[in-house]
Amino acid sequence: MNPRVSIIIPFYNDPYVGQAITSALEQTYPNVEIIVVDDGSTQHLDQIAPYMNRVHYIGKANGGTASALNHGIRLASGEYIAWLSSDDIFYPHKLSVQIPFMLSRNASISFSAFDLIDEHNRITEYHVGPRFPNVASLYGAMRHGNPINGCTVVAQKEMLLQVGIFHEALPYTHDYDLWVRLILSRVHFHYLDQPLIQYRWHNRMGTLKHRPAIEQEIRLIQSSYAHSLEAYVRELGG
Template sequence: MYPRVSIIIPFYNCPYIEQSIVSALGQTYPNVEIIVVDDGSTVHTDKIAPFLTRVHYLGKANGGTASALNHGIRMASGDYIAWLSSDDMFYPDKIERQLNFMLAHHSVISYTAFDEIDAYNNVTNRSVGARFASQVDFIRSLISHDPINGCTVMMKTELLSYIGLFNESLPFTHDYDLWLRAVLGRVYVHFLDQSLTMYRWHSDMGTRKHWPAIEREIAYIQGIYRAQLQDYIQQLGG
């Protein structure tokens, strides 16, 4: 029996949603469910209509990406969760390759490299991703920055029962916060050095529009976890 993978696509007024859904539907892996969570969108919802018989479409009041992800996760039936932003795309073998990697390594959470694309789907940068010599080096990096692209992550659903869901009070760093809680929960985070996601840079993306607020939130998160991470690194002999 193939484990089921739930692909959660949070959607808020994004013109690229159709491409995101098509990439999820085009996966080579046979046991995938796709959950599109409409976080109170007012435009571009018509782009979802052609896919309503092939995806689970959930509507909710606007509450931010973390709340949309959590809503999708609560409704998911999969053994594994993958997050796909509505302006990004998965390569066709993303789920198959990453799941096989995780099964082979008995992994509960993993992330991968990715390719960067522009507004017109041109690849502008290939095989992006921080590489670390050891898990200690990876954990040390978390003190100063988030090295993980959230849309490259796949995790076992049961992990979220252990460390909790995304923190909905964090508009921008809910993913960083989750990785930190996983690491401090003594969970090994695996890295697959293959580009399986297309990450889109465009003028309306949140990273560009909200960067000053994101920087403030990053500093806040680092202040909460820095001492715990440093203690853990010492315990690991780093």
């Protein structure tokens, strides 16, 4: 059985988007749809043009990454959702490894390790990823930060819709917020300790440009969920 996977690529003025789309198209997994959500871009649209007949292209007014992801998720026909940032790259075998991994464990969500690359596609660090002895340790770590790289995640669409998908009022930490809500909804995260994507670290990335705002959002999320997370970790014996 090869359930359909919808790869959502949110795009806003990113010169690397062509590489992201190419990596989605090169997936060896046989049942994929690719949805590129243009979040009101004014630059680098020429990078998408060569792929228009092979992807679903959706344009919308600028609303941020969370709104672009949510738009794509709602329109996706896949049973599973994979998020690919427009400056990152999926390895060709990502879904061929991750979907069987999930099916064998009846997992509704999983994430993996990754390799770091720079602006020139050079790998700067191999096999980056959190290694926790058990889920209680992982969930306990979520009280202090987000160890889950969103572009390594594959999740069931139905589950995401039930929990409430991404919080659009959080421009930068919508993924952290969603992972915590999923954990508190008793969704079990499965970790695959194998690099399945290349995560690009470069000077134009939002993680660097918007650091003060990101830190403020992180504090807000932590204050909102701290007690609930603490109680659940204790319940798990952590």
